[in-house]
Amino acid sequence: MLRTFDFLLIGSMAAAAAVTYQIKHDTDNKAAEVRRLEAEIKLEKDTIDLLRADRALLTQPNRLDRLVKTYETELQLQPTAPTQLARPVELPMPKDQVPQKEVAEGKKAESDPVKDLITTGSVNPAEAVND
Incomplete structure (x- = not known):
């Protein structure tokens, strides 16, 4: 009986050692993954900082003024x-807020893009009909 209990x-103990080793191995893999992701995040942040500095350099007013004078012609x-x-307030209203023409029976008529109630000044409605 003692031998069976010993076995x-x-x-x-062997099963506990195997499970402990497996957990430790998984933990080491996850820690390596975390270090890799942190390195990628740092690289991306450094790249963003570099691009912001680049943008600040390229959009300096005195640099842009020199470029405008150089390529003025x-x-x-x-x-x-x-x-x-x-x-x-001068911009045209969204399409869902455009007033619709009312038909005699009280139903709303379909929107006619040529006879729209919004005037933007960019297109003459008479010319748009001819095109």
């Missing part, structure tokens, strides 16, 4: 006039 204890750039800027 059971030896077997359970090719680009034919002109300063923006205040009349070219639009306020949000």
Whole structure:
């Protein structure tokens, strides 16, 4: 009887040692994975910082001014006039807020893009019909 109990204890110790080794091995693999991911994250953060510095360098006003003066004849750039800027209230409303024409029976008619109630100033409706 004592021998059977000894073999059971030896077997359970071997199983516990195998499970412990497996857990340790998995933990080491996960730790290596975490270190690899942290290195990738650091590389990405460094790349982002480098790109931000690059962007700051490229968008410096004095650099852009020199480029505009250098390529003035090719680009034919002109300063923006205040009349070219639009306020949000001057922009056309979204399509779902466009008023629809009402038919005599009270039903809404289908939207006619040529006779839209929004005037943007970019297209003359009479010219759009002819195209």
